Amino acid sequence: MACAAVVVPGLLRSSVGTICTQAASLRLTSGALRHLTLTRVDFFIPGVSVVGGFSICSSPRLLKQERMIELAVKYANHPPAVWIHNQCTLDSEVAVRVGGEFFFDPQPADASRNLVLIAGGVGINPLLSILRHAADLHRDRANKGSGYEVGTIKLFYSAKNTSELLFKQNILDLVNEFPEKIACSLHVTKQTTQISAELQPYITEGRITEKEIRDHISKETLFYICGPPPMTDFFSKQLENSHVPKEHICFEKWW
Numbered sequence: 001m002a003c004a005a006v007v008v009p010g011l012l013r014s015s016v017g018t019i020c021t022q023a024a025s026l027r028l029t030s031g032a033l034r035h036l037t038l039t040r041v042d043f044f045i046p047g048v049s050v051v052g053g054f055s056i057c058s059s060p061r062l063l064k065q066e067r068m069i070e071l072a073v074k075y076a077n078h079p080p081a082v083w084i085h086n087q088c089t090l091d092s093e094v095a096v097r098v099g100g101e102f103f104f105d106p107q108p109a110d111a112s113r114n115l116v117l118i119a120g121g122v123g124i125n126p127l128l129s130i131l132r133h134a135a136d137l138h139r140d141r142a143n144k145g146s147g148y149e150v151g152t153i154k155l156f157y158s159a160k161n162t163s164e165l166l167f168k169q170n171i172l173d174l175v176n177e178f179p180e181k182i183a184c185s186l187h188v189t190k191q192t193t194q195i196s197a198e199l200q201p202y203i204t205e206g207r208i209t210e211k212e213i214r215d216h217i218s219k220e221t222l223f224y225i226c227g228p229p230p231m232t233d234f235f236s237k238q239l240e241n242s243h244v245p246k247e248h249i250c251f252e253k254w255w
Contacts, residue, residue: 039100039126039252041071045083046093052080055125055226055252056098057167059132060105069098072166074122102226102252104130106137106148114151116216118208118235120158120227124166126252127226131155131182135174138181150181154216156208158187158227162199172202185212210238217242225251 043052058070073084103126104115115134117127131153140147159165165186175182186202188195195203213223213235223239225232232251239249 039102039129040098041069042097043080044095044097045080048079048083050079052078052084054080055129057125057128057132059129059136061133061136072122072125100126100252102126102224102250104133104222104224106150108146108148110148112149112151112220114216114218114221115153116213116221116223117153117155117157118213118223118225118227118231119155120231121160121164122166123226123228123232123252124157125226127155127157127224128167128170130224131171131174135178135182138178151220153182155182155184156187156212157184158189158208158231160190161188161193162186162191162195162203168199172198175202208235210235213238214242217244221248223249225249227253229253 039056041054041056043054045052052073054071054073056069057072058068062068062070073081075081075085106113115130117130119127134150134153137148137150141149155171157165157171162168165188168186171184171186175184184202185204185208186199187204187206187208189205189207191205217239221244223235223244225235232253236249236251240246
């Protein structure tokens with residue numbers, strides 16, 4: 001089932017293989033990591049007493065093929081985030097513990113499912129991982145004619161403005177690659193500048209509405225929600241009130 005837990009017990013030693021300083025996007029490499037559909041990483045940094053908890057934004061395929069996972073860490077006064085932005089360098093070593101309950105990991109014989117992904121702010125991270133994984137499954141199906149068949153995928157993503165819509169180009173690239181399978185609706189709530197021509201077809205000013213989500217309810221659809229607790233609580237409750245089975249609703253609150 002899509003909402004099962006997979007946990008790797010104990011700590012794994014990893015090194016930072018790539019850093020993009022503007023976005024603090026990290027690639028961690030470790031020979032001990034296995035091919036798992038992961039969601040979260042507990043980050044144990046030498047000399048930092050506070051444990052960092054970050055969501056994985058890469059596809060499981062990156063782990064399988066390159067032994068890497070990607071994290072995108074927003075700058076904050078949280079000590080692990082400060083270390084990542086200000087002190088982390090290539091080949092810095094950290095210990096990580098991976099696991100979580102928020103992922104999409106279908107088996108080849110499972111029934112086809114549509115996906116609705118609902119993201120708020122940096123809650124896009126684990127949903128991007130799911131989106132990338134679904135795209136990989138589409139590629140496998142197209143290239144091999146076998147494997148799990150993903151249904152349609154609709155991403156609803158809300159942020160204050162377009163500059164805070166993380167990974168927007170990655171998302172649009174997938175929409176353009178699979179126009180009949182992947183669609184997105186990008187919402188901005190406090191936009192003060194002109195929206196670029198490239199983004200305009202995908203942008204809605206204002207919050208994601210209950211009706212938009214309700215229009216996608218079906219017995220074949222799984223819902224994944226990640227964002228601030230009030231947003232997550234609102235949509236999970238609305239889905240339950242619309243008689244969506246609880247096992248079809250997965251959520252993670254971004255504190």
